[in-house]
Amino acid sequence: MNNKINPIHQPLPLNPKPVTKNEAPTKSFKSFLEQASQDIKVSKHAQQRLNERSIQIDEQKWQQITSKMNEAKQKGVTDSVIVLRDAVLVASTKNNTIITAMDRNEAEDQLVTNVNGTIILQD
Known part of the structure; x- marks a missing residue:
């Protein structure tokens, strides 16, 4: 009686698949992250306020x-x-999200708290 355990050998493929080089330039994770961080999101609440108050902001703005x-x-x-x-x-600005929107006249009588920066854009 033979008590040896013989290994099973897997045969190598006769025609290995050739490695193809991807011709399309791939974007790095960093570039995807930068692009995602540059896009502004408008919250559902802010979108509702923009619609209710008929506030129109063009693409350039x-x-x-x-x-x-x-x-x-x-x-x-x-x-x-x-x-x-x-x-x-x-x-x-931390999350690149517009939280709410007000008409300029409505904002005259409002108090905004927990803000550590102001951005003023003139046409």
Whole structure:
């Protein structure tokens, strides 16, 4: 009687799959993170307020807001008030999110707390 345990050998494939080089440039995780951090999110509450108060903000103004929020974020601002010609937005620069929106006339009688930065955008 033979008490040896013999290993089972797996045969190598005869035609190994060739490694193909991906021609499309791949974005790094860092670039995805930077892109995601630059996009502004509008909360459901803020979107509702924008609609209720008929506040219209064009694409160019959103780009300005995005730029200034990123600048404020780099300076350590976490929550800010953004003053526009016709509206006032309360934003979390830390999370790149617009929290709420008010008409400029309505905002004259409001008190905004827990804010450590103000962004004023003139046309």
